[in-house]
Amino acid sequence: MRTLRTTNMAAIYATLVWFFFTTGLAPSSFLGILNQRPDCNQAGLDSCQMNNCSVRHALVPRQRAPTGPEWGSEYLGVRLVNRRPVPVMNVTWTLRSDASILTLQGSELRIVDKSTKQSLCVYFTYSISQQLRFNSSKWTFSLAGVVVEAGHSYMMSAFNLPEPDVGDYRITKQVTVPGCNDKRIRSSQMCLENGSLWHPEVTPVLLVGKHHLLSVVVGFRADVYSDLYQVSIENRGVHLSQNVSRVGGISTSASAAEEHPECFQVEGRRKVVIIYSLDHPLYRNIILKLSAFLTARCGTEVVLDLLDSTRLGILGRVQWLDWQREEVEGSSAKILLLCSAGVQAKWRAMCGGKTLLLKEDQRSPTGDTLTPALSLLLPHLVGSASLEKYIVAYFGDVCSPEHVPWPFHVVVRYQLMKQFEELFFRILDTEKHGPGRVQHIRGLAEDKYHRCPFGRALQEAIQAFREYQLENPHWFQEECVNH
Missing domain, CATH: 3.40.50.11530 (Rossmann fold)
Structure with a gap:
């Protein structure tokens, strides 16, 4: 729902309020991955692939387990899915450049939508023989194209494999996707349907009728995603409201x-x-x-x-x-x-x-x-x-x-x-x-x-x-x- 307020001429002292009824309430949630190919095009990787988390991992003594990864930065934007723009997030993590990296067999990343409890889990396997990349930078991996929802919070956890038999090196963090007022995702389908780019182009007109009675005619441009609107006029404590439908009957x-x-x-x-x-x-x-x-x-x-x-x-x-x-x-x-x-x-x-x-x-x-x-x-x-x-x-x-x-x-x-x-x-x-x-x-x-x-x-x-x-x-x- 989108609300717009504007003031008419000073002689009227009226406030016009538009309520834009769209899908409203909680958006339909879907947590998935657009890009099923891992970031494996890095020189020095002996092997690299991505699978789901159905495999049960082996445990090793703590001194033989690799240390935990480190979080990188997230990218948030909009991509087309079946010709519909959806908000997506890229999750990045790096490997610590200590000697334990030589025992590394892979990494596991889990993302949980805190609103719906939906989750996805991805298991990366790779073999690395050098502590640093060829340009002396840390090894960096990413999960690209994670479909998210505006306003939802996601709990992410990552750890390296194999896991230690005592304790863990798991890292966690929470990421909250901003609302539709954020310029990075306001062009997504859900935000468009909730009026993120709606410009009503209001044209209030003051009319004088018989006996000097005043009336206000309000015109505005409808939105492609909404059929029902509410137009209200407030003036010195008086509130009038009218529902307007583009289709109905x-x-x-x-x-x-x-x-x-x-x-x-x-x-x-x-x-x-x-x-x-x-x-x-x-x-x-x-x-x-x-x-x-x-x-x-x-x-x-x-x-x-x-x-x-x-x-x-x-x-x-x-x-x-x-x-x-x-x-x-x-x-x-x-x-x-x-x-x-x-x-x-x-x-x-x-x-x-x-x-x-x-x-x-x-x-x-x-x-x-x-x-x-x-x-x-x-x-x-x-x-x-x-x-x-x-x-x-x-x-x-x-x-x-x-x-x-x-x-x-x-x-x-x-x-x-x-x-x-x-x-x-x-x-x-x-x-x-x-x-x-x-x-x-x-x-x-x-x-x-x-x-x-x-x-x-x-x-x-x-x-x-x-x-x-x-x-x-x-x-x-x-x-x-x-x-």
Whole structure:
């Protein structure tokens, strides 16, 4: 989100504020390497190659192990990946020029994203017969093209091989990638989608109408990455705000009405309270991306514990949840339960009189809000009058219908993102199918939602968790603290 403030003529004393809604929230995270070739083009290297860290290294007595390396400088910039600019970092380290270098067999470098816990590990093997290079400088190696994210912090560790059997010569340091205001990465795709280079070219015009009433017409240039904007005018304590959409609307199409499609505008801003389980950092990222998609692309007011931690901390989890339930029952708002492996496991634990805690519950400042939510909401779900307030869904690529607790089988269950359009019609209290017509919401179909920045970020987050699950089939058992 990008904010711009400007002051109109002195006679008006007004402040115009633009809110630029883009993908927002936490960016989809990916930690990888673009350059899989090691820096081996150095004279004097007998052998050199790079592998992953699946090999188990041998240990040697401490006096026969090489001393630890030294950190070099980092380079941060932007490179094209599949025609999309992404921020990358080059990590450099040097070898100490003592006699232990002659026992060196290689080096291992590990990088961990502190936000998502994703990690990569690279094992360099090389043989060196001289303490210094031909020009009397230290041996220097680098891992080039490490894909990083703006605003994320990374913990890096490096050590030389073979390792000593007692102690270690490991070196560590933390590197924080700057935000999108840094000129080195503001041209990356994620920063562009968050308005890093947006210039609205505002043109406020003062109009005088009948009875000497004043009005202000505001014009600005839209950004290629955003469909929704908020324009506000502040003047001597008076605050007026207006949402402006470049696309929006619901269109109707059918064989009998294709020539004259009906359109109608969604009135008001619908509210959705999202209930979920903190199964994994990558799943939490999906929840945040869905919230951004609903907010920025669909114009929905999303209530999420992660985004309301201050109020939740003041009221407490039960009181905060009960307050949200009362707000929903007295309005057109909905409660959206996103089912996953954690939802099913925590429900079963409740049935057995136990409490299941996940690692991400311990890390989160809000803790586990799902278990008290289930205890609080289920009694209200029994009444048929309350059924319309609840929506149950699951992400088909990373979850399954079996993850839906049996009490929620009484309501319709939506598979995301395949049935997201149907789910959004439920949020709007609008029927998709009518006599002789089928209504569609532009850009929300399964094969189209990812064409906007908000949807693409959500799709990438789902794919990242899907790939992690395939590589780690026992991931959920590993996330359980007291299973």
